[in-house]
Amino acid sequence: MLALDLFVNGLIFGLFYALMAVGLAMIFGVLKIVNFAHGEFYMVGAYAYVLCALKLGIPAWVALPLAAVAGAALGWLVERTLMRPLYTGYASWGLLKDEYAVVVTFGLSLLLINLVDKVVGPYPYRGPVLIETSRIALGPILLNGQKLIAAVVSAALLVGLALFLKRSLRGRQIQAVAQNRLGASLAGIDATRTTSLVFAISGMLAALSGALLAPLINPSPDVGAFPAIKSYVIVVLGGMGSVWGAMIASLLLGVAESFFAVYVSYDYRDAFGLLILMLVLLFRPQGLMGEKVREL
């Protein structure tokens, strides 16, 4: 039964990873940059949820959408203030585009961590749970109630995102801009607005991931580093910029890690993921799924 247990737990963690990773993949899709502050979107979501619920006494189910709003606002603000130079004709910059993106997002990550550390304090908070039941039996597997709820909400969000990207006008515009920014804008799509939308959605999903996990992880200011590194591994594994690849790779990584931690080594679990990242980038830079799934 251990194997089944590990499998289910791995899948659940994969769902959490996916919420972060799809946002990172979408940002890479439209701007071809890695957002090194993505873990801090997650952290801000976790804090928004915890502080709303604990300090303002807002019920947990209301605090969750508030955290989503906070994440979306942060993502939108970051795009408006810092990402514009990447695509509005600053081609002759001394500091090149890729370097600018790394420096600014890395700086933003440090800024947010230290701001929260200063304003809220370095101590971890314990978030309120969404459901009081501590153990739910799912056939032979016992699951923590909060974990199950969080997994269900994550799965719903991912399905919602997939439908949004496939079916809705805005979603298709995002796909178009990711495929060809110039072509999309010639076809009358407002690429600038679409990029803002991508950042808002990415920020929202990362924040929701943080908020859903807040009761399980007890957020502290540097809590985002760990899921961020997971997301880098996942977007590389799934093919940089591919949302579908990122979803599949998240589940794969979740399950693989869950088994690796038990059967091989817990301490080296993170190094294992990063090693995969290096190997994929070196030998198969298009990702495991290859070109075919790179629709976005």
Add this chain to the structure above:
Amino acid sequence: MSDAPDFWRKRLAIDARAALAVIAVLALVPLGVSSPYWLGVLIVSMYFALAALGWNLLAGFTGQFSLAPAAFAMLGAYTTGLLDYHLHAPLAIGIPAAIAATAALGGLLGWIVLRLQGPYLALTTLSFAEIARVVIGNSYVFTRGDQGLNVPALMESRVGYYYLFVGVLVATLLVLYALMRGRAGRFWLAIRDDATGAESRGIDVVRYKTLAFALSCAICGLAGSLYGTFSQLVSPELGLLLQTGLVIAMVVIGGMGTLTGPIVGALVVYLASEWLREAGNVQMIVFAAAVILVARFFREGLWGIVTRLRSRPSAARGAA
């Protein structure tokens, strides 16, 4: 053809002279300041200046944006520490060994990531840095893990250490100046500005990129090794991403792709951080904000602002 290199050399000569002037001022400090605390602060800022010069060679001059400078400082420090811990090797062997080991590892990493650019390169070097840190932090038997290693001191006197760092800084600066002035430097700049163009003009891109990696990592390794003997303790914390963030902050604030920029940036950032720490621990908030603002609005950094201020009055005079 003949004008461009001269212009570059002239600018580089001014740059190098300014850097030497800054170091000369640093060398005079112990005559007036005897507080071991402030000398220690300056020594640590010189450690960062060395690491910043090393990273700048790779990112600023060659255009290879690595996220592993702190990891190489850690690896250099651990090479010296482990040689002493396991083999009781004297520092006269331990420090050169740190340079050799980090140069070899850096060259290897550079050769591995040869085809990668931009975000791909950043992610790969970041992974390398984190793997190195996790492995060192978890190999309790071999490295004593998070407890860190004790390293013997090179000398007793703090002033002695101070001048050792000043000397190493001058030597590194002169080596970089000589290289940047010659063929290697122009090849590196060509690779930074247009790798394909450089290759098509017959520049051995593989060789020069690998060389830049090896040299840059060796400078970081030397910095880490010296820092280890100064603090007499090395721990995996030397290789934290936060430390890399500090090095990047220093170079960006000081001015990327210059010789003075990294040194001035390291001094300004580290000294200011001591002040701001007393003013309520806001130093990291200030630097992170400063990095974003500099990258967004003053992309040439402090050195760029200074050179522009310097050239503006003369231009105005010419017009009048």
